[in-house]
Amino acid sequence: MLFFAKRKSRKDIINIYLGQFLGSVSLIFLSLLFAFVLNYIPSKEILGLLGLIPIFLGLKVLLLGDSDGEAIAKDGLRKRQ
Numbered sequence: 001m002l003f004f005a006k007r008k009s010r011k012d013i014i015n016i017y018l019g020q021f022l023g024s025v026s027l028i029f030l031s032l033l034f035a036f037v038l039n040y041i042p043s044k045e046i047l048g049l050l051g052l053i054p055i056f057l058g059l060k061v062l063l064l065g066d067s068d069g070e071a072i073a074k075d076g077l078r079k080r081q
Contacts, residue, residue: 041047 038047
């Protein structure tokens with residue numbers, strides 16, 4: 001709903017709807033692709049190891065710090081206003 005608060009024209013509303021639609025469709029297709037690929041992995045034990053990926057990502061952020069992506073996004077939003 002916050003996206004609609006910053007709209008300026010009808011084109012902005014269309015862009016919001018298209019962005020939400022394309023984002024949802026891409027997530028659905030990506031999950032279907034992974035389901036299809038993981039269906040052909042022979043060993044189910046390997047699938048259990050996929051749970052380690054979020055743990056490694058969390059440890060990376062904990063040890064190395066988060067990237068500056070959030071700060072860059074906030075600066076970009078401040079410049080637009």
